[in-house]
Each structure stands twice: as C-alpha cells, then as structure tokens.
Amino acid sequence: xxxxxxxxxxxxxxxxxxxxxxxxxxxxxxxxxxxxxxxxxxxxxxxxxxxxxxxxxxxxxxxxxxxxxxxxxxxxxxxxxxxxxxxxxxxxxxxxxxxxxxxxxxxxxxxxxxxxxxxxxxxxxxxxxxxxxxxxxxxxxxxxxxxxxxxxxxxxxxxxxxxxxxxxxxxxxxxxxxxxxxxxxxxxxxxxxxxxxxxxxxxxxxxxxxxxxxxxxxxxxxxxxxxxxxxxxxxxxxxxxxxxxxxxxxxxxxxxxxxxxxxxxxxxxxxxxxxxxxxxxxxxxxxxxxxxxxxxxxxxxxxxxxxxxxxxxxxxxxxxxxxxxxxxxxxxxxxxxxxxxxxxxxxxxxxxxx
Numbered sequence: 001x002x003x004x005x006x007x008x009x010x011x012x013x014x015x016x017x018x019x020x021x022x023x024x025x026x027x028x029x030x031x032x033x034x035x036x037x038x039x040x041x042x043x044x045x046x047x048x049x050x051x052x053x054x055x056x057x058x059x060x061x062x063x064x065x066x067x068x069x070x071x072x073x074x075x076x077x078x079x080x081x082x083x084x085x086x087x088x089x090x091x092x093x094x095x096x097x098x099x100x101x102x103x104x105x106x107x108x109x110x111x112x113x114x115x116x117x118x119x120x121x122x123x124x125x126x127x128x129x130x131x132x133x134x135x136x137x138x139x140x141x142x143x144x145x146x147x148x149x150x151x152x153x154x155x156x157x158x159x160x161x162x163x164x165x166x167x168x169x170x171x172x173x174x175x176x177x178x179x180x181x182x183x184x185x186x187x188x189x190x191x192x193x194x195x196x197x198x199x200x201x202x203x204x205x206x207x208x209x210x211x212x213x214x215x216x217x218x219x220x221x222x223x224x225x226x227x228x229x230x231x232x233x234x235x236x237x238x239x240x241x242x243x244x245x246x247x248x249x250x251x252x253x254x255x256x257x258x259x260x261x262x263x264x265x266x267x268x269x270x271x272x273x274x275x276x277x278x279x280x281x282x283x284x285x286x287x288x289x290x291x292x293x294x295x296x297x298x299x300x301x302x303x304x305x306x307x308x309x310x311x312x313x314x315x316x317x318x319x320x321x322x323x324x325x326x327x328x329x330x331x332x333x334x335x336x337x338x339x340x341x342x343x344x345x346x347x348x349x350x351x352x353x354x
Contacts, residue, residue: 004060004116006124011053014041023067026101032312033271035097038244040069040088046237047092050074054085058117064108067099068117070131083340085131092237094153094276094315095331096135114142122339131336135315138330145334152328154321156300156311164304175323179297182290190259194298197246197253205242205253212265216281238267238279245269252276254302256295264291266299274310275303293320300324 013019023037033039044053048071056068070085087096102108121131136145161167168176186192197205213229220226229235245251250271256264264282268275277299282292303311313321317328 004058004066004113004120006117006120007057007059009055009057011055013055014053022065022101023099026065026067026099028272029101031099031272032095032097032274033250033269033276034089034093034095035099036250036271038248039241039250042237042240042244043088043092044071046233046240047090048088056117058113060113062103062107064103065101066113069099072128083127083129085128087131087133087136090134093135094278094312095137096133098136098140110140111143118142118336121336125338126340128338129340130338133335134333135331136333138332141332142334145332151331151333152317153315153331154313154317154325154328156313156325157309157327158303158311159309161304164301167300167304171324178290179293182294186258186286186289186291186294192294193257193260194295194302195255195257196302199247199249202243202246205246205251206239208255208262208265209238209242209253209267211262212267212279212281215265215283216279218284219281221284254295254299256282256291256298258286258291264295266295268299270308273306273308274312275299275306275308276312277314296324 020037027036051071051073054070054072056066056070058066058068069088071088072083072085075083089096098110100108121128133141133145135151156167158167161170183192197208213235216229217226220228241251242253246253250269252266252268252270252275254266254268255262262283263286264280266277266280268278270276277296280292280295282295300311312329313325315331
C-alpha cells in the first residue's frame with residue numbers, strides 16, 4: 001500500500017492564498033527559480049493559456065509535501081486525442097523542479113515517492129493517458145528513468161572555493177590568459193564597465209532588453225536560433241519576467257559596456273543564493289574581443305562578491321560552458337503511463353513508430 005496520499009486540483013487552487021503561501025515557503029527553503037510560484041504562473045499565463053491546469057499535492061505519514069503542477073493540451077485528432085499531463089516549464093525551463101517540503105532529508109526517498117505516484121497514475125487516473133517529465137534532476141528522478149550525458153546543466157559550486165582567485169586557479173591557463181588578454185585589448189579602446197539593473201529600473205531594463213534581442217538575432221543570424229525572439233509569446237514571457245520578477249530582485253539583468261555603450265548583455269536569475277545563467281548576447285562587431293566571455297567572467301566575479309553558493313550555467317553542455325567547470329547536474333526524462341485503453345494503444349503506436 002502506498003505511503004503517499006494524492007489530491008488533485010484544477011487551476012482554481014491558484015486563487016487559494018494559503019496554498020500560494022505554502023508553495024512560496026517551500027520554494028524559499030530549498031527551491032530554484034523554476035519552482036517559484038510566480039515564475040510558474042508567468043509561464044502558465046504565456047504558454048498554457050488554452051490548456052487545462054492540474055495540481056497534484058502529495059503527503060506522506062511524515063508530513064512531507066510535494067506539489068506537482070501540470071498542464072494538458074486540448075484534445076486534437078493529430079495527437080491521437082492523447083490526454084497527456086505535462087509537467088510545467090517544458091523546454092523554456094532549464095529544470096523541472098520537484099517542489100518538496102521534507103522534514104528529514106536523511107530518510108526521505110524519492111524512489112518511494114515515484115513508486116507511489118506511478119501507482120496513483122495507474123490505479124486512479126484513468127482520465128489521463130500518460131504523464132511527461134522532461135528535465136528532472138538525476139538525484140530527484142526515478143532510478144529507471146532514461147538519462148544522457150547530453151542532457152544536463154553545468155554548474156560551479158562556489159563555496160568549494162575560498163575566493164575568486166582560488167577558483168581562477170582551477171581554470172585552464174589558456175582560459176585565464178585569454179580573459180586577461182581580451183580585457184587589455186578592450187581597455188586600449190576605452191573604459192570597460194559592468195552594470196546590473198536594480199529593482200527600481202523596470203522601464204529602463206525593458207528598453208535595454210530590446211537591444212539584447214537585436215544583438216541575439218545578429219549573433220545567431222546563420223542559425224535556426226535567430227528565430228527565437230520572432231515568436232511573440234517568447235518576448236511576452238521575458239517582458240513579464242522583467243515586470244514581475246525584477247522588482248523582487250529575482251531577475252538579474254546586466255550589461256558589459258565600453259565607453260558607456262553596451263557591448264554584451266545577460267538576462268538571468270538570482271534565487272536562494274544561486275545565480276542562474278540564462279540568456280546571453282553580445283555585439284557581433286566586437287566578436288574578436290570576446291565581450292560575452294568577459295561578461296561571463298564578470299558575472300562569476302559578481303557571484304563571489306555576493307557570497308553565492310552556486311553559479312548555474314543552465315541547460316546545455318555547450319563547449320564554452322565546460323571551459324569554466326567540469327561539474328554537471330544530469331537531467332532525466334521519463335513518461336509514466338496510466339492503465340487507460342488509449343494509453344495502451346499509444347504505447348503500441350510508439351513502439352511501432354520507433
């Protein structure tokens with residue numbers, strides 16, 4: 001018999017102040033920006049406007065609590081009318097965090113939870129066909145979930161180093177020398193500056209963010225990524241993040257300047273003593289001076305100055321990220337099927353297709 005009890009709610013629970021207070025409390029204790037209620041609500045407002053929302057709240061005998069937010073697309077013939085519960089965030093979030101309040105980390109078992117959740121899906125959820133998780137941290141995921149070294153987030157555990165200088169010694173000599181060389185080259189042109197927009201500069205940040213969009217599209221002019229900000233919902237998402245989270249010091253938007261003119265931009269997050277590297281761009285005309293690399297160095301320096309615990313490079317194992325760290329948080333993706341008839345048919349369809 002399952003040690004976890006599950007309750008399911010629709011979007012109306014977002015109007016329950018007690019629920020939101022509890023969710024905020026959980027996130028403030030140990031969550032990431034991707035488990036923060038307002039972050040998820042912004043994502044829902046932009047990307048799940050026409051979807052059904054479901055919230056699963058699980059409790060066990062130790063009074064541990066897990067909150068799982070899902071959405072479901074309207075049924076379509078092209079989707080075989082599949083009723084898929086999808087964990088919020090999908091490709092726009094670097095992680096899909098398990099929102100957990102745990103009373104004893106030493107005895108808590110994620111595997112016991114997942115076994116109970118799978119039993120719940122198979123036994124009591126015939127109204128869905130399957131549940132999709134795509135970016136769950138390896139240590140929080142079921143043991144039998146698929147995993148690939150190609151799916152992960154590099155990170156620096158900053159408190160492993162007493163200061164920036166000690167961290168720099170862990171870098172390759174080539175990288176250290178290149179940073180110094182490029183800074184010297186830029187300084188011959190003019191004065192280098194670093195600026196972080198504060199909580200009272202929302203309008204100013206929105207204007208500057210439009211410059212990031214232009215620079216991003218120029219950097220990726222020859223790649224598919226150039227269309228990233230052509231999607232209106234993407235721009236809406238970032239604008240909402242600035243409007244709602246910058247005043248709370250959760251958005252970290254910064255620029256590298258040369259003679260007071262921006263030459264590199266970064267849009268990221270700061271939450272629970274962790275800095276999250278998210279969307280960078282730079283002036284393509286100054287590519288040979290590596291302004292993006294210099295800004296990244298300045299962001300890491302800034303994180304040490306704040307006594308942050310983590311510098312998270314976000315989703316993706318790009319070569320340039322792995323110059324700064326070898327530590328990687330692996331992610332798992334998995335599907336849990338119910339016992340519905342359509343679920344069985346879809347499993348057969350999927351096997352045939354693959």
